[in-house]
Amino acid sequence: MDSARSIFTARNLMVLSLAINVSFILRLGYQTFDIKREQLIGGDGARREALSTQRAHLSVSTTSSSSPTTFPGEDRHRVINLDHGDPTMYERFWQQVGDKATVVIPGWQSISYFSDIGNLCWFLEPEFAKQLLRLHKIVGNAVTEDRHIVVGTGSTQLFQAVLYALARPGVEEPISVVSAAPYYSSYPAITESLKSGLYKWEGDALSFSKEGQFIELVTSPNNPDGYVRDSVVNKSGGVLVHDFAYYWPQYTPITSPADYDIMLFTLSKTTGHAGMRIGWALVKDREIAKRMVKYIELNSIGVSKDSQLRAAKVFKVVSDSCESSRDTTESLFEFAYHLMVERWQNLRAAVKRSGMFSLPEFSPGLCKFTGRFFEPQPAFAWLKCEEPIEDCESFLRSNKILTRSGTHFGVGPQYVRISLLDRDDNIDLFVERLSNIRKDNLYQHMGE
């Protein structure tokens, strides 16, 4: 009897302790969540951004269409984070592709630092080079003949490699770095991050008048406003760097193969694989390419071979699908093109209905890749808030829409950049929320 009681008691204690632990963990979870929500409202910028991203992730996972944990009316309170250009809209395409894009890398593979010791870019995987050349040829968006390929850990690393390669140590003045406003917000941040004596951010290329050597960054189509661009500085002593992150047929008509001395591309906006961290540069001048390679050698001793092999496979799937079926959803570019058409149509309709915002207008062009005549449909919406809204980013934040203020892009706070590359549910909710903000209910939306 005693032993039965002691077993009973021990079991009871175990159950009790388990229950206490579970309830403690749950409570801890809720508390953490509440604290994060408080910080989201009142904390400093960077932390608020990180937390809101976290919260956005949570929201996505709890509001997917079939989730039993979705509560009615929850969307009303959901924070929509469209600050970063995180290309999660591509997930659906790659889920559909399935195993065709799967790569298996055995344990013994990718051991060595070296990929191709005979190549100027000795860490470039030959299969990756082969597949990216094939894709450029199919799409017709860049001249690849007589170019050196330099692979980078994202185009972000390549940008830094370019700065290193073009700067001349030993000269008195740092080389000026400029780009026409509105410019990609990372350019000033990266250029100034090390407070280098080799190069210096000098801001808007349109008002640049300083003497001496300079680098002009030409982003086309442009991030944030989506316009196709040319260089604007009208004087000698400059080197142009063309950032073609968005020169792909889902975003803009491919009118001719780009043919410049230094061209940067990124996997993140081509196929959506931002997390693989792969970018590549097509560089005409051997010495510049060599110095870029040197920088990457110093910075990270090359670029992940695993990522390059995976990128090669992804490119192969894209190219194969382009060659076999250009006009079906089997093609990445068709999938993304149609999604962008739908998103821009819905957004423009919402902006019209609201009357409180405006968007850039684009002229249509003939895409030589698809044979279609269409207007650019950029990855970002460059939204302007109309009066009396002065600070567009704060206004939208008070409506639980996180965006990036025009001030980060060298212009005023009446503009914001909004990512249109997010998952469907976030974009749909954002468009719906925007369309419900109108002049007659504006003050209701201002004070939340």
Ligand SMILES: Cc1ncc(COP(=O)(O)O)c(C=O)c1O
């Ligand atoms: C114009 C432009 N260049 C470069 C990058 C960076 O690309 P990556 O993810 O390859 O570093 C981005 C990313 O948003 C971009 O918009």
